[in-house]
Amino acid sequence: MGKTRMTVGQAIVKFLNQQYVVFDGEEHRFVDGIFTIFGHGIVAGLGQALEEDPGDLRVYHGRNEQGMAHVAISYAKQNNRRRIIACTSSIGPGAANMVTAAGTATVNNVPLLLFPADTFATRQPDPVLQQIEQSNSLATTTNDAFKPVCNYWDRVSRPEQLMTALINAMRVLTNPATAGAVCVAIPQDVQGESFDFPDYFFEKRVHRIMRTPADSAQIEDAVEMIMNAKKPFFVGGGGARYSEAGATLQKLCEDLTIPYGETQGGKSATPSSSPMNMGGVGVTGTLSANTIAEQADLVVGVGTRFNDFVTGSKEIFRNKNVKFLTINVSDYHAEKMDATKVVGDAKVNLEAIGEQLRAKNYKTDFTKEYLKEVKDEFAKELENIKNLTYTGKDFVPLVASWTPEIMNDYLEQIGGQITETNGLSIVRDVIADDAIVVSASGSLPADMERMWTTDEKDSYNMEYGYSCMGYEVQGALGAKLARPDKEVYAIVGDGAFLMLNSELTTAIQEKKKINVVLFDNAAFGCINNLQMGNGIGSLCTEFRYRNEETGKTDGDYIHVDFAKVGEGYGLKTYTAKTPEELRAALEDSKKQEVSTLIDAKVLPKTMAEGYKSWWHVGVASTSKSVKTQEACKNKEEKLNDARMY
Ligand SMILES: Cc1ncc(C[n+]2csc(CCOP(=O)(O)OP(=O)(O)O)c2C)c(N)n1
Ligand SMILES: [Mg+2]
Numbered sequence: 001m002g003k004t005r006m007t008v009g010q011a012i013v014k015f016l017n018q019q020y021v022v023f024d025g026e027e028h029r030f031v032d033g034i035f036t037i038f039g040h041g042i043v044a045g046l047g048q049a050l051e052e053d054p055g056d057l058r059v060y061h062g063r064n065e066q067g068m069a070h071v072a073i074s075y076a077k078q079n080n081r082r083r084i085i086a087c088t089s090s091i092g093p094g095a096a097n098m099v100t101a102a103g104t105a106t107v108n109n110v111p112l113l114l115f116p117a118d119t120f121a122t123r124q125p126d127p128v129l130q131q132i133e134q135s136n137s138l139a140t141t142t143n144d145a146f147k148p149v150c151n152y153w154d155r156v157s158r159p160e161q162l163m164t165a166l167i168n169a170m171r172v173l174t175n176p177a178t179a180g181a182v183c184v185a186i187p188q189d190v191q192g193e194s195f196d197f198p199d200y201f202f203e204k205r206v207h208r209i210m211r212t213p214a215d216s217a218q219i220e221d222a223v224e225m226i227m228n229a230k231k232p233f234f235v236g237g238g239g240a241r242y243s244e245a246g247a248t249l250q251k252l253c254e255d256l257t258i259p260y261g262e263t264q265g266g267k268s269a270t271p272s273s274s275p276m277n278m279g280g281v282g283v284t285g286t287l288s289a290n291t292i293a294e295q296a297d298l299v300v301g302v303g304t305r306f307n308d309f310v311t312g313s314k315e316i317f318r319n320k321n322v323k324f325l326t327i328n329v330s331d332y333h334a335e336k337m338d339a340t341k342v343v344g345d346a347k348v349n350l351e352a353i354g355e356q357l358r359a360k361n362y363k364t365d366f367t368k369e370y371l372k373e374v375k376d377e378f379a380k381e382l383e384n385i386k387n388l389t390y391t392g393k394d395f396v397p398l399v400a401s402w403t404p405e406i407m408n409d410y411l412e413q414i415g416g417q418i419t420e421t422n423g424l425s426i427v428r429d430v431i432a433d434d435a436i437v438v439s440a441s442g443s444l445p446a447d448m449e450r451m452w453t454t455d456e457k458d459s460y461n462m463e464y465g466y467s468c469m470g471y472e473v474q475g476a477l478g479a480k481l482a483r484p485d486k487e488v489y490a491i492v493g494d495g496a497f498l499m500l501n502s503e504l505t506t507a508i509q510e511k512k513k514i515n516v517v518l519f520d521n522a523a524f525g526c527i528n529n530l531q532m533g534n535g536i537g538s539l540c541t542e543f544r545y546r547n548e549e550t551g552k553t554d555g556d557y558i559h560v561d562f563a564k565v566g567e568g569y570g571l572k573t574y575t576a577k578t579p580e581e582l583r584a585a586l587e588d589s590k591k592q593e594v595s596t597l598i599d600a601k602v603l604p605k606t607m608a609e610g611y612k613s614w615w616h617v618g619v620a621s622t623s624k625s626v627k628t629q630e631a632c633k634n635k636e637e638k639l640n641d642a643r644m645y
Pocket of ligand 2: 519521
């Protein structure tokens with residue numbers, strides 16, 4: 001047996017270079033690169049190895065650890081989980097900065113491989129710079145904070161442990177049922193320690209991404225349930241997308257006249273134009289999907305976690321006899337809504353179910369004419385909200401909690417007149433049909449789920465599992481690294497942009513063009529709507545100066561020149577205050593080779609509100625505000641109608 005002496009850092013690099021995946025017969029490398037932010041905990045260990053011989057790994061230079069990990073998540077997501085970029089950080093704060101991103105990856109079941117450096121295994125210099133020091137256990141370090149947000153966690157305290165740690169990391173990352181964040185903590189001394197690693201550890205490994213068929217009895221259960229349903233409604237989630245099950249789902253539904261809805265994770269797995277695609281379902285869903293959801297007697301979740309946005313906090317499926325069926329690679333997720341389960345891959349199991357339904361000549365009570373009517377009705381509504389422009393003093397925004405003060409102050413102090421729904425429709429209109437849009441938080445994902453249509457597969461990269469502010473800009477870079485041939489747009493609010501935009505520098509460094517369309521409504525708009533909609537005064541959700549007269553932050557709006565911020569980074573930037581200026585900026589940005597940013601000044605309160613849906617939030621049950629009392633009563637009533645689990 002051959003052995004080669006090398007450091008732990010060098011062994012990590014060598015091993016990562018040998019990892020491949022195979023899916024549907026197509027084999028390729030799994031780890032395309034590694035993001036780094038070097039510090040004393042990593043630069044002399046793994047950093048040395050990456051400098052000396054990275055192999056085929058492309059080494060990237062991140063600017064904020066959370067930001068670079070968001071780039072990596074989006075890269076994996078855009079590659080439908082079959083290619084990743086690993087991330088490595090120094091100890092302490094550098095590592096802690098990646099904890100949020102680990103959560104984002106795990107919620108979304110997207111593979112993310114993290115190598116945070118750790119304190120000395122020998123403990124000789126303790127406390128090393130950036131060591132927390134828990135007096136109740138010296139074994140506890142910052143990296144223990146990754147445990148609740150990762151699907152696999154390990155610490156390599158001796159070189160020999162690296163082998164099982166990395167093999168298990170790959171097991172978890174490449175299994176569709178367990179994909180999420182993986183943390184392999186590497187103490188800074190151990191990274192540089194040498195060991196005679198066996199050559200077989202570095203042999204090429206091909207991880208098969210499985211298409212697991214379900215137990216045949218589960219298929220029988222599913223077929224029987226659907227045969228007994230008159231009004232079935234399918235819901236396609238991220239699992240359908242990652243499994244490449246979109247075309248199967250679409251064909252099955254079109255052949256058998258079964259309407260389906262899509263979740264944020266599932267959008268763009270199938271074309272918006274399919275007559276059976278009713279659009280987004282749930283709290284941020286469309287009128288068409290929610291109209292079908294409310295009457296369905298069988299809901300079939302395909303690769304969805306059934307989060308509260310999809311189920312309208314379990315209130316949206318209103319047929320008294322509604323039943324649930326799930327197809328999911330994860331037994332845990334398949335169990336949701338007390339469903340009958342088909343545990344396995346979306347595509348092969350949909351095919352198996354579809355074959356039997358066709359053989360049995362299954363027919364639903366839905367007609368193509370009725371479903372067209374439902375789709376047309378929402379199309380009309382869409383036209384209305386798309387064309388809703390600021391008309392002057394008589395203008396009434398869509399969000400009920402608007403006040404003349406909010407609107408007038410914005411118009412006077414910031415001067416923007418674009419409405420969010422109109423602005424978004426202009427973006428859709430101007431950018432290429434096959435462009436990729438990336439978003440995550442704020443009011444925009446809601447409007448996008450309702451309004452964004454695309455027939456281009458996998459062109460909608462939405463992180464709405466953790467809904468983590470700061471994914472948008474960094475995610476756009478990840479999508480661009482994955483698909484350099486496409487134009488990529490971050491659709492981002494001012495709040496989320498302010499929270500994290502540091503990887504813009506990385507985009508400039510890599511000469512990868514991304515486009516940032518920033519909707520500046522000078523507010524945490526969606527949270528302000530939620531707050532005021534529940535009868536609470538506007539507190540710390542509008543971006544206003546502190547007012548010494550009231551002692552509160554209720555002064556004039558703070559005008560931020562985001563175009564200047566972008567310009568400082570080296571982006572080509574634009575300010576748009578009217579729909580015409582937005583259109584012109586978008587047109588011009590298409591001609592640029594460098595990354596662009598459009599600072600769109602968008603009137604608050606001009607996003608769409610929900611359709612036939614409810615969202616359970618923790619409303620105060622004791623309050624002096626009559627409106628809050630009413631909101632609480634309304635919550636109690638809705639809770640009465642909602643399923644309990
Ligand atoms: C990291 C993180 N912190 C806090 C939140 C809670 N949150 C959700 S949306 C939002 C405000 C978003 O503001 P902005 O990006 O301007 O979008 P808008 O709603 O105004 O369109 C906040 C604070 C979050 N989702 N993520
Ligand atoms: Mg905002």
